[in-house]
Amino acid sequence: MKRHLLSALTLALLAGVTHAADTNAAKGGAAKPMAKAAAAAAVSGVDVQYIESSVRAQDDFFTHLNGKWLKETEIPADKASWGSFVMLYEDTQPKLKDIIESSAKATSKAAGSDAQKIGDYYAAFMDEKKADELGLTPLNGELAQIAALKSHADLPAYFAHASVRGIGVPFDFGIHQDNKDSTKYVADISQGGLGLPDRDYYLKADDAKLAGFKAKYLEHVEKMLALAGDKTAAADAKAIVDFETQLAQIQWTRVENRDPIKTYNKVDIAKMGELAPGFDWNAYLSTVGIAPKASYVIVSQPTYLKAFAELAGKVPMETWKAYLQWHAISSYSNFLSKPFVDQQFAFYGTTLSGVTEQRPRWKRAVSATEGALGEMLGKLYVEKYFPPEYKARMEALVKNLLAAYKTSIDKLDWMSPATKKEAQAKLAKFTPKIGYPNKWKDYSKLTVKADDLVGNIMRSREVEQNRELNKLGRPIDRDEWGMTPQTINAYYNPELNEIVFPAAILQKPFFDPKADDAVNYGAIGAVIGHEISHGFDDQGAQYDGNGNLRDWWTAADHKNFEAKTSMLVKQYDSYSPIPGYNVNGKLTLGENIADNSGLAIAYKAYHISLKGKKAPVIDGLTGDQRFYAGFGQVWRMKMREQAQIQQVKTDPHSPGMFRANGTVKNQPGFYEAFDVKPGDKMYLAPKDRVIIW
Template sequence: MKSLLLGAAIGAMLLPSAVLAQDHDHACLDEACTVWSIFQDVPAVEGASGWQGVDAPRYGTWGFDPAGMDTSVAPGDDFMRYANGAALDRLVIPADRTSYGSFALLGELSENRIKAMIDGLAARSDLVAGSDELKIADAYRSYMDVARIEALDAQPLQPYLAAIRAADSHDAMAAYMGRTVGGLGGSFFATGIGTDQKQPDRYVTSAGQSGLGLPNRDYYLSPLYADKKTQYQAYVARMLEMIGWEDPTGNAERIVALETAIAEAHWTPIENRNRDRTYNEYTIQQLAADAPGFDWNGYFGAARLGDVPRLIVRQNTAMPKLAAIYAETPMATLQAWQAFHTTDQAAPRLSARFSDAQWEFRSRDLQGQPEQRPRDRRAIAFAQGALGEAIGRQYVADWFPAESKAQMEELVANLRRALALRIETYDWMSAETKAAAQDKLAKFTVKIGYPDRWRDYSDLEIRGDDLFGNAERAGLFRWEYQLNRLNDPVDKTEWGMTPQTVNAYYNSTNNEIVFPAAILQPPFFDPQADPAVNYGAIGGVIGHEIGHGFDDQGSKSDGDGVLRSWWTAEDRANFEALTRRLGAQYDTYEVLPGYFVQGALSMGENIGDAAGVAVGLEAYHLSLNGAPAPVIDGFTANQRLFLGWAQVWQSNSRDDALKNQVVTGPHSPAMFRVIGPVRNVDAWYEAFDVQPGQRYYLAPDERVRIW
């Protein structure tokens, strides 16, 4: 899944690292996803200091705030600064955040509304036992019951630690790892259930690489992250010491050495993007023969997947290496590794000494976040992770007007029409491929606001005095949901995000674009704003998601969502030549000294951004139906459209968060999501008189025009 990401932190609190979820962005592993989105990989809801109200923000009088500009900077030298410089100078990152900007502001707005809803529920005495309303209130209460959480301290972990000690053989530990699928604990392998990319009307079980405690292999192998690796080893030792595990310092050293070997076996993030390479059919028996040294039958049996007829193995050449590493690792090290990962995952719902230690490493040391989020905000995130759609149903009833959905449908229709016209103009595509592209575009499904059918939480037990148990039951509930539908047809009505998520996404196997209610607010969408601004902002988002259907990976699925080649060989070669040129541009963008955007890693999102701006521009002019575009406050329509796109990306990030993003996330940092697309659009040069010699000027023959 590619997405805007409200739920990353939420999912991390509920789901074990072994679960590989293909079709839900908030639990998505980047190498597993078939869904692409618009936003960078940082949580949108992180703290209490920022937007305090429950009413949507406003930007100027026509949807853009000129007071946020820095007109001392030439647009061609830095369009991000030109459009947003004054606003960015005023934008202070709250101490409990790693970044702050337009997405975070709306995420906080969504959170404030949910907090008001939960406060209202908590004040009621008439909530019915077993109702979603009572479960929401109790999930929040359980997180806020600090006295009980502190009194329990590490007690909830003890059954897990005892079971880890009892798993005293390699086969026993393999079965234990299988039980962590849907439960608490770690595994060398990620496993999950998702839509089959070559048979998108059915579900399939997937397996892939896992086993790391740092964000990805680069943190173990690149000297740029050597300090983070050292901090990680100290954190491992600290956690082991807190649970009374023997030789915490020595075991921490052995655990980090083990994970370094695992990292060396892992595919790179760029390799993980290739959907052709990551679709490999196996049976469990074939995997066991190909990757000996790990008890695959015991593992899948414990995960309740022992009878599945086929698997999709993602990093197939890594699996034998990981199985061999597993077989060669002494049991004492495997047990210490499992004890650490279990404690690390459980920490947010344990006493303060555990939750604080985890925050200090994972947020402060890795991301540069000076302060922890207030507890009530973490409680809201926990409730959303457990009961997201139940909260979303009330959110929609209170905050999503029907007219917003109607206007969005019109915008989407115009964006689709614009791309259909553009496809016919491309001289690098044959008539045969154009026809297939038009068929795919015509078959897009559009979901706006909220699902037609809501998730049923009647089987999920939530108690107001049992945070740890609530998290266990929520994880099991989710896994049971996946298991129960394994043999059913794919539910095409299902959403991968909640309505209160500030995000949008494209799902390749459903060939659908999805826009949750919470993103349909300023600065993305304002029914009262100048249409040019809306076409630059939410129009750019719509175009971005449509563009994912035609990016370097999304374009590998046809209009029915089937992973297959629908291109002629010559057209595909022409397309790949264009993408290489675009990637080369992004490779030159230096985020911090020595840290560059990886054009190949961020390729899909960069193509989406380029499509969003170009198609949004054309759709706006189509919407005029031949009428002249007005000038507002001295700004032409094209200027307002490009400024609308730039305003969406107002954001400041901490250095450590940026360092993390360029090696782990598929999205370019905000500055280059503004600059990268516009410098390839001829109309931008005309709108702002961008001339040779300015920093981001490209000669006409150097501009990359894909979609």
């Protein structure tokens, strides 16, 4: 259960010296006057050119800081959103393209070498003419295998095959550290199998927008099946969507799935048939390779699996075949001929996310190559774009953040001495990982061919799935990374009690090596603090320093913590990025805790770094003002309505504007820095502020 700065969904949706600003514009009208700019030509790191003077920082900090950018910026036609993360992602793509094309042009491309694999994987994707000539042919074998299924008894073995090929079936498996035995890997079985982003898209008939998405999905499935030559596409599409609606009805909500205790259900493989009778679990688990390597699995949603097993035998085989063929086509559609690519984009890109233009093929080729050979590319990326001094400066920042947490724990007024002792023990066991892994993944088992795009995708998925399955029965690999160095993100993994910061996020606006420390502590410092705090949020706090689910809190501490977090839930429930769609305070609780706690600790760490000295005034901004501006500009973002709805429904992170405004409203230092007073729209009475750290 990794806790990311941004979710995979948001990442998918996102796919110098600043100019001086007028002092009144920077301070926001009646705010505390900002000191005059220092004589030294220092770099603030704040994009003061985007400050909107007509909006006071005390009324809407996000818009005050980013208003001109929000007014002047249009979301590119091939993007669902635009902002700091996706802009940095876009800046990284040409760098990766250069690395890939250099590999393709390498004079020494021995079979099986890194250069051969990188170059040929990319070349296969870029050969659009061949993809158009082949049409659906690369999937003929897969579709024939589905068509040959004779009875329900054949389903478990095919599900196992589909899981390895990356084809959606009604449940998924993943290999990770056992949450109650941190010395072992375990397989986790969880719900899946939907073509829409969330169960609400199927079940909320009273929501016109969601109901409209479901109707459009039905049309999309029919069109894709027709492209594949299905003579009864309309009837099959209806049967598929009706079946997925049945799956949605028995699935757990995203809020329910946040509970690591409720989703930890240890079941002996021999007893899976007792838990969910009606499906041959032994056949599935042995065919996929979980048994006999493991004697038990973790079932995330037992009631779902039981209901699915009861349903599976009642679904006609013709519906099963149509469903499985649809998911096979959907899973590989982006690698087929143009009609399949265009139709898949029309629904998932335009209808669901509001994107009107497909990304250029070279960018999609980079993404595919990166998806298959991520660390192979990452090694080359680090060599070229991540100098040692960046890592050294980050290590210093992390050290200061951890020191601030250590001091803060001892001063908490809501945590008992016994729990503080446990918290300090956990903090002492945190493992920071910065930039890139100590050892790189081995891709020697992957065969790449320059003329076999779909084959490359299939083999890549199989190699990665087998890599995961081979962990069973082996010692925990504590050097492994869950992200590539070129990823614009960060994460905390409670099972390994580690905080991980890939090289690519260590760029502006998160980390500016030329800027004064204030903006860096507000930006990357808050990111570091965010990830550390996941170890102590409502989910992470249920794990100890060794990564085991264990209650190390006193009952009174639980009560005090829940009182604070319930206030945070109420705060964020009130935020609405689109009329009729409010943030789900319970779904986003962990990330909101992390945003608020991370910024609070980064503020303390920044002041530790000053060593009693007064920060300089740069660009008319005091040190504390630059600190909060550094945080606020990180969340600069615009999102299309369809994508925003998808985020609110599915993402454990709040929208960017509320990650900025919702967080600083709870920070005492923000009130001091900008002289926020009663009557200001950003003002919360002290009793209503949620201060955890």
